Amino acid sequence: MADDKKLTTRKADFSAWYNEVVLRSELADYSPVRGCMVIRPNGYGIWERMQRTLDDMFKATGHQNAYFPLFIPESFLRKEAEHVEGFAPEVAVVTHAGGKKLEEALIVRPTSETIIYSMFAKWVQSYRDLPLLINQWANVVRWEMRTRLFLRTTEFLWQEGHTAHATHDEAEVEARKMLGVYRDFMEGYIAMPVITGQKTDAERFAGALRTYCVEAMMQDNKALQAGTSHNLGQNFAKAFDLKFQTEAGGTDYAWNTSWGVTTRMVGGLVMTHGDDNGIVVPPLLAPIELVIVPIYRNDEERTNVLEAANRIAGLLGAWDRRESSRLRVHIDARDGMKPGAKYYEWEMRGIPLRLELGPRDLAANQGVLVRRDTRAKRPVSLNTLGEDVAETLSAMQRDMLAAALDRREANSIRTAITYDRFREIMAGDGAFVYAGWCGDPACEAAVKEETKATIRCIPDEEFRSAEAPTTCLRCGGVSTNEALWAKAY
RNA sequence: CGGGGCGUAGCGUAGCCUGGUAUCGCGCCUGCUUUGGGAGCAGGAGGUCCCCGGUUCAAAUCCGGGCGCCCCGACCA
Numbered sequence: 209m210a211d212d213k214k215l216t217t218r219k220a221d222f223s224a225w226y227n228e229v230v231l232r233s234e235l236a237d238y239s240p241v242r243g244c245m246v247i248r249p250n251g252y253g254i255w256e257r258m259q260r261t262l263d264d265m266f267k268a269t270g271h272q273n274a275y276f277p278l279f280i281p282e283s284f285l286r287k288e289a290e291h292v293e294g295f296a297p298e299v300a301v302v303t304h305a306g307g308k309k310l311e312e313a314l315i316v317r318p319t320s321e322t323i324i325y326s327m328f329a330k331w332v333q334s335y336r337d338l339p340l341l342i343n344q345w346a347n348v349v350r351w352e353m354r355t356r357l358f359l360r361t362t363e364f365l366w367q368e369g370h371t372a373h374a375t376h377d378e379a380e381v382e383a384r385k386m387l388g389v390y391r392d393f394m395e396g397y398i399a400m401p402v403i404t405g406q407k408t409d410a411e412r413f414a415g416a417l418r419t420y421c422v423e424a425m426m427q428d429n430k431a432l433q434a435g436t437s438h439n440l441g442q443n444f445a446k447a448f449d450l451k452f453q454t455e456a457g458g459t460d461y462a463w464n465t466s467w468g469v470t471t472r473m474v475g476g477l478v479m480t481h482g483d484d485n486g487i488v489v490p491p492l493l494a495p496i497e498l499v500i501v502p503i504y505r506n507d508e509e510r511t512n513v514l515e516a517a518n519r520i521a522g523l524l525g526a527w528d529r530r531e532s533s534r535l536r537v538h539i540d541a542r543d544g545m546k547p548g549a550k551y552y553e554w555e556m557r558g559i560p561l562r563l564e565l566g567p568r569d570l571a572a573n574q575g576v577l578v579r580r581d582t583r584a585k586r587p588v589s590l591n592t593l594g595e596d597v598a599e600t601l602s603a604m605q606r607d608m609l610a611a612a613l614d615r616r617e618a619n620s621i622r623t624a625i626t627y628d629r630f631r632e633i634m635a636g637d638g639a640f641v642y643a644g645w646c647g648d649p650a651c652e653a654a655v656k657e658e659t660k661a662t663i664r665c666i667p668d669e670e671f672r673s674a675e676a677p678t679t680c681l682r683c684g685g686v687s688t689n690e691a692l693w694a695k696a697y
Numbered sequence: 698c699g700g701g702g703c704g705u706a707g708c709g710u711a712g713c714c715u716g717g718u719a720u721c722g723c724g725c726c727u728g729c730u731u732u733g734g735g736a737g738c739a740g741g742a743g744g745u746c747c748c749c750g751g752u753u754c755a756a757a758u759c760c761g762g763g764c765g766c767c768c769c770g771a772c773c774a
Contacts, residue, residue: 213723213735223768242766298773319774353698353772360773433774470774503733510732548734566733576733697774 213552217484222428226479230357233487233557235474243355243362247471250557251358253495254474255365259345261397261492262367262469265389271341271369276323278347279314284322287447291321294414298350316349321415321444321466324370329450332372332462338452339382340372358475359432359697366470372450372462376441379463383439386467387420390435398473399490399608400424400480401616402434403640403692405665410652413466417441423664423692425616426479429638431664431694434476437467475697480612481581486556488580490608491601496538498524498597499559500575501550503566514541516570520563524594535597555580560604561597581608616640622673627681630693634659640694642667644677644687651682655693663691 215232216224230236235251247255263273279302286292300316303309317323328340349363369386373379387404394400402422412419416438423431444450445461454460481488491497500517504510517539524535538559540550547564554562564576569587577588577596581604588596620640621633633639645651645663656662666689677687 227767238766294773348774350773352774354768354770364774366774436774468774472774505732544732544736546732546734546736548732549736550734552735564733568733 215484215486218427218482225482225484226475227357229482229487229556230475230478235478235487236357238357241362243352245357245361247365250495251474254477254489254493255471257493257495258393258397258473259367262389262393263343263345265393266343266367266369269341269385269389271343271371273344274342275344275346276317276320276327278317280317280320280323282313282315284326285315287322288415288444290443291415291447295319295350298352300349300351317346318348318350319466319468320344320346320348320368321370321440321464322448325372325444325448325450325464328370328372328462328464329445329448332450332452334453335374335455338372338374338462339378341369341382342371343367343369356475358471358478360472364471366468368466368468371465372445373465374452374454374460374462376439376463379441379465380439383418383420383437383465383467386465387422387435387437390422390437390467390469393469394422394424394434394473394476395609397490397492398477398480399605399612400434400476401609401613403665403667403671405667405671405692407436407665408649408652408663408691410649411662413438415440415443416466417443421665423694423696424476424480425612425619425640425694426476426697427482427615428479429619429640429694431640431692431696432472432476432479433664433696434473435467435469438465440464440466481608482558485552485583487558488608489558489560491560491605494558494560495536496559497536497601498538498561498563499554500537500539500563500565501547501554502539502541503547503564503569505567509567512570513565513567514539517541517565520565520575520590520593524597535594551578555583560601563593563597579604581611624677624679630661630681631659634661634695638695640664640692641681642673642677642690643681643693644679645689645691646680646683646685647688648680648683648685651680655682659695661693661695664694664696665692666690667692 215228218225233250234248236248237246239246295318299318302314332338332340345367347363347365351362352360355361371382373382391402391404394402402424404422407419407421413436418439420437421433422435424434426432442461442463444464450462451459452462478487500521502513502517504513521537521539524537558580560580562578569575573590574587575590576585577600578585579600622642630641652663672690676690680687
């Protein structure tokens with residue numbers, strides 16, 4: 209009777225654990241169409257909070273939202289040579305509509321560079337029209353071979369920022385700035401520490417000059433690319449004739465950037481914080497921060513406890529945490545379900561705090577407060593509950609980031625190792641390995657072939673080792689870059 | 698696309714070898730008793746056994762064909 213209630217443990221089978229926990233916490237479900245998923249209210253609630261937070265951050269950095277169409281003329285994709293090569297294999301194409309074959313097939317956007325820069329070309333004439341800073345929230349479709357809930361689905365939700373600038377350097381600053389926004393968001397809200405850095409040519413976005421990324425370590429020591437930001441140079445501007453008159457009176461092609469994060473972040477959240485009891489949602493992203501579970505043995509107690517629960521929920525809901533947001537409180541008043549069963553359910557769903565409230569507590573003017581991350585219980589006075597809850601939530605938010613950071617560093621290797629040792633590590637538990645690279649794509653490819661590990665990025669200064677590696681991990685030649693090597697999702 | 702597994706009630710499954718009343722658990726509904734870590738009893742609802750064809754008096758079961766899904770690889774946020 210017990211076994212089917214327990215999750216497969218992370219240790220036994222991380223991949224099976226992930227699938228089960230996503231389904232059982234009701235974040236998402238499979239759809240009738242292969243590779244697509246339905247995002248259920250629990251999952252969408254987290255996404256909505258991610259969206260709202262990021263959207264505010266984009267606005268604060270001067271961006272405006274707009275919306276561009278789902279369908280793009282097939283010919284647009286072909287205008288940028290590298291871009292079409294990168295995306296053609298995974299593009300869904302509409303050939304028939306309105307009962308007729310279309311004269312020109314339409315592609316379902318896999319990303320919107322082509323349609324957006326073709327429109328920018330109409331809107332930009334002068335340097336005075338720059339910079340143009342646009343973001344859109346949208347769905348995109350990429351026909352993937354193998355899919356996994358949230359991590360890789362045929363259709364996914366994302367935001368894509370697209371900007372146009374007068375100079376290369378200005379575009380570069382923008383690309384780096386938005387990478388910083390992503391980092392702040394992931395560490396500050398998802399409590400998911402990331403390494404920032406630059407992609408090698410092999411992993412660079414098709415059509416970009418340079419691609420920057422944020423990479424996070426999951427609990428199986430694999431890397432998750434959680435977001436990317438590209439300096440597109442003038443590649444798309446040239447393809448779509450996005451020109452402007454310069455201050456000096458000449459004409460030049462604009463410099464573009466694009467940057468995006470997706471619903472994949474929800475998967476990152478799950479694999480960063482989840483445990484064998486379910487998911488753990490960081491307080492700032494939790495649709496419900498505190499659930500009150502009333503305990504009673506008869507109608508009279510039920511009436512009293514629920515009355516107290518409602519009073520408390522009302523007070524907490526009005527509790528001002530200085531940023532003038534309200535505590536998001538839910539009372540689980542379902543009858544005929546034992547308190548223990550409710551505990552398990554809310555733990556599976558990762559709700560940050562639980563307040564157990566029974567007759568004995570009321571008599572003592574207290575409740576029992578339980579943290580989801582540590583599952584630690586402690587009695588709290590009802591007189592100071594607002595302060596206690598607010599403090600516990602911020603402590604939990606901090607502790608979750610710290611724990612994830614500790615785990616990442618404990619599973620990172622910065623000392624020089626032989627290639628044989630590297631192979632052992634990648635065949636075993638995996639790790640983030642900081643090691644030298646000669647710069648030759650052939651070495652990078654050979655490592656991938658032999659170990660499944662890839663260069664996740666050339667880490668930014670702050671993440672590099674105190675002493676730079678001197679030799680290439682694979683060939684032993686002179687290292688030109690310190691690289692972060694890991695297996696990836 | 699290669700390898701593996703699986704399609705039987707909402708979910709998980711037994712039955713298939715050896716053809717004959719479709720099994721069990723969870724969940725769901727009703728009632729009563731319960732409720733401080735996954736409640737108990739009683740009653741009840743729920744099925745194109747993935748699809749099409751064949752063999753047979755009779756097919757979940759045997760035969761042929763198809764479809765779908767999941768897992769592992771090659772491509773990718």
